[in-house]
Amino acid sequence: MYNCSECMERLYPFLDRELDSTERDEVRQHLDRCRGCSVRFRFEGNVLRYVGEIARSTHCPPEARKRILRACGRLAAD
């Protein structure tokens, strides 16, 4: 099972659904047992969803939208 730092290394790949199923299960198992990491994952997930919603709902040009999302550390997962 992952320790906290191994789990955190996979935060963004996990949220972006880039992990394979084995890694995803390992992360989930860690989150079940570790409150600190599970709070962090949930917080980051909410921020990314919120930012993604704003970027999608505002009528800004695609380039500006991309810059906003990149500034937040990632591109939107469409």
Ligand SMILES: [Zn+2]
């Ligand atoms: Zn942890």
